[in-house]
Amino acid sequence: MAESRIHSPAGDSAIDHYLALREHTPDDTGVAAALAELSPYMVIAAEQAIGQGDVYEADRLLELLWRMDAGMPALPRLRGTLQALHQARQAEMERAARAPQLTAAPTLAADSKRAAAATPVRVAALPPSVPRAAPDTGVASAPSAPTRTTPVPPPIPRLITDAVPQYPLSALRRGIEGRVRVAFTIEPDGSVSAPRLVSASPAGVFDEAAMAAAKRWRFEPGATAVSTSRVLDFYLPEG
Structure with a gap:
């Protein structure tokens, strides 16, 4: 518990070692008591993995829970929640795969409708590299403020x-x-x-x-x- 190794890392956690001990000494009451005491921690860890959308970790933890006690009351509920998460992920992947096929270029008719409904054309500002001529008023104009760009945060x-x-x-x-x-x-x-x-x-x-x-x-x-x-x-x- 001090090293947070009740259920991780996979294959080298307390649960993994207790399960291995139970295979060798199935009648050991100490091993059975230890697994029963750690069951609430495993249920909490599985719920948190599902809540965070980590289906791979949730699958692993539910497999450990089943090996600890196949009749654990929380297992059906956790399996149902995880199954719903798997289905949501699958539906999301299918939508992403169909997205390029559903995206079409705008037709000429749509272009013409947008052009007809567009606001009156305005004269575009001169590019920054071409200075705009200013009327001669005899008063020196103040220098324009430098253009600031907002940095894009890294992903x-x-x-x-x-x-x-x-x-x-x-x-x-x-x-x-x-x-x-x-x-x-x-x-x-x-x-x-x-x-x-x-x-x-x-x-x-x-x-x-x-x-x-x-x-x-x-x-x-x-x-x-x-x-x-x-x-x-x-x-x-x-x-």
């Missing part, structure tokens, strides 16, 4: 390795939910640096778990560093 790289924060045991026992916003910088190599707390509700409950998770996020490499933020929601398992 946010795609998240390729997520890390679901560990639900604090004290908050779990007290039935507390919350939300934390973490600001951070995505370095050109995709790593996260300078994570900092922006807001937390309630204060001081989920801060440490959110910061620990942020340090393990990895993004696609980019040409420059990008500053951004992310909201982490902490929900108790239903049922």
Whole structure:
């Protein structure tokens, strides 16, 4: 728990090792008790992965939950929510694939209608390279202000390795939910640096778990560093 390795990394987490132990010693009551104690954490992690749209992580966690207890009451609900997420993703991909076919060039008739409805033609301003002649008033004109361009912020790289924060045991026992916003910088190599707390509700409950998770996020490499933020929601398992 101190290293946030209850269910990750895949294949080398506490859940993976307990499941391997159970295969060798199926009657070990200590292993069974440990898996039962970790079940709420797994349900919370699966709900958070689904809420964040991480279908791959959600699939992995639900597979672990099924191996832990195939009759777990939360499994049908989680599977239904994940199935809906998969269907929404599939529909989105199909719409994106059809989009180029549905986009057609405007017809001549449409062009003529727009031309007829257009506002009266106005004289365009002279290009910046050609100075406009000013009337001679005998008074020197003030220099024009330089044109300012608004810099376009770099795009946010795609998240390729997520890390679901560990639900604090004290908050779990007290039935507390919350939300934390973490600001951070995505370095050109995709790593996260300078994570900092922006807001937390309630204060001081989920801060440490959110910061620990942020340090393990990895993004696609980019040409420059990008500053951004992310909201982490902490929900108790239903049922």
